Amino acid sequence: MLDIIPALLLVTGTVFLVMLILLNKTLYKPLLEFIDNRNNSINRDLENAGKNASDVVAYYQEVETILSEGKMEAAKIREAALNEAKEKAGKRVEQKKSDLEAQSVTFLKALESEKDEFKNGLLAQMPLFKESVAAKLSHI
Template identity: 80%
Template sequence: MLDIIPALLLVTGTVFLVLLIVLNKTLYKPLLEFIDNRNNSINRDLENAGKNASDVVAYYQEIETILSAAKLEASKIREVAINEANEKASKRIDQKKNDLEVQSVVFFNTLESEKNEFKNSLMANIPLFKEGIHAKLNTI
């Protein structure tokens, strides 16, 4: 059946151990060192990403403060512009009211004078109207 040869067993064991030592020095140690370096690099990149995320949050907060300040300033400018426009409009309205009041006073004065003239002309023509009415009544 199977014969176990001690010399061959010893040589095979020795070759296996030598192969393990050679592989450990040439393959496994550099591979493990590469993996450790890679893990360290990944961890550093994760830390930097966390710092960058906190920086981004700080930038967003700064942007929000700048935007809120700009909105406040814009609303103040808008309010000032609206107030100025209202003042100008009220001045123009007051001026127009004054102009219309002057025109209405002139119109009413003219109307009153025309009314007086018409009344005076009617009063002057009353005798003619009386004669015309008597003439009509006499013809009836």
Template identity: 50%
Template sequence: MHLDVIPQLLLVTGVIFLILLVVLNKTLYRPLLNFMENRDKSIKRDLENTGKNSSDILAYQEEANKIILDAKMEASKIKEGVIGTVKEEASKKIEESKASIEKEYEKFLDELRAQKTELKSALIANMPAFDEGIKSKLSQI
């Protein structure tokens, strides 16, 4: 068996191979390469957006932290204001109670002095009767 090379067949095979390469290039390789290139661009764009989103998230987080800090400071100021007001009211009530107690105490002392004076007057008025009682007791001894 012996193989002959037929130039027309070789030429037709070469032309068919080249046509096949052109057809495959247009229908398969270029769309596939374009798809891969677009996918790479999309991935890069998504990575950039992710970085941007991360920076946006950090900015939002900082803003939220600032708002929380401001709210805490405002709550602290309100709390201090309320505590101050309550302390002032308590001080006023204490002072009013002290003044009321002092008035009552003075009134009590005045009544006590009056009773002391009445008692002294009563004792002085009854002194002669006491003297006679003492004398009669002494005379009985």
């Protein structure tokens, strides 16, 4: 029933081996090379991502230090501006005090001179008052 034909077996084996060699060269080797390249690319990208993550952490720390330095510098500038404003306000208050004191002294001098003039005026009119009081007393 089943007869084994050696020539046919040899031709089939040869065709099988030739097909294996052809498939290996045209399909399997390029496919395996593509998979290896892809794996290498993935590994390289993973390494770069790890480096990028460490770079991001370093950049984040750098940003934090820059922000903290900026905040400290802003606080110093604000403090200097406040001190300068306080000094200017103090100088203006002192200037206004001295102006008011000068006005007060001038006013007091003017008041004193008016008081003296009024007193002299009253003293000058004193004889008239005495005469009018004496006249009124004489009528009583």
